[in-house]
Amino acid sequence: MNTAYRVWDGQQMHYWDDEGLSLEIKGTEWILWRDGCRVIVAASYEEGTALMWDTGLKDKHDGEIYHKDITEESFVNPLLKENVIDRYVIERRKGIDRMNHVSKKSQLDRFLWYRLDEIKVVGNVYENPELLEGAE
Structure with missing residues (x-):
């Protein structure tokens, strides 16, 4: 199964293989986290963000x-x-x-x-x- 993705946070693009990032998906909602400090980089509920496969x-x-x-x-x-x-x-x-x-x-x-x-x-x-x- 292909799991490569990228996320637009409204200002820059983040890729699945960028170090220190993880994607969490629950149902139709998603959040891109910065690992270690659990800071939200982008989320599906934020205007102007997008998850692309x-x-x-x-x-x-x-x-x-x-x-x-x-x-x-x-x-x-x-x-x-x-x-x-x-x-x-x-x-x-x-x-x-x-x-x-x-x-x-x-x-x-x-x-x-x-x-x-x-x-x-x-x-x-x-x-x-x-x-x-x-x-x-």
Whole structure:
């Protein structure tokens, strides 16, 4: 079972392998603790925090892919004969990890595992919200 995770505390990202941290989950609630002194780093009841799971898949540069990552896919449009770059946000729906197109006008979403060799993680929605701006 894949247990890698990361937590956004509203200001910075914390990863499952960061020294001195532990995640406690009870039902739908979670708390990220700083070990030793039992100080809360972030919790599900705090506004602006988020727990994200690793999908268990890697991008074309062998980087881990987490929920709420922003990925890019570059390909040549066969009709226009020009390079196209599409951005997606990784989300889980109905138990399946999906790539949801950043464009508000697009209804396009795909299974994450489709064409993994073509996508790369370029950021995430918390640390890089500017990557979502201007999407049509």
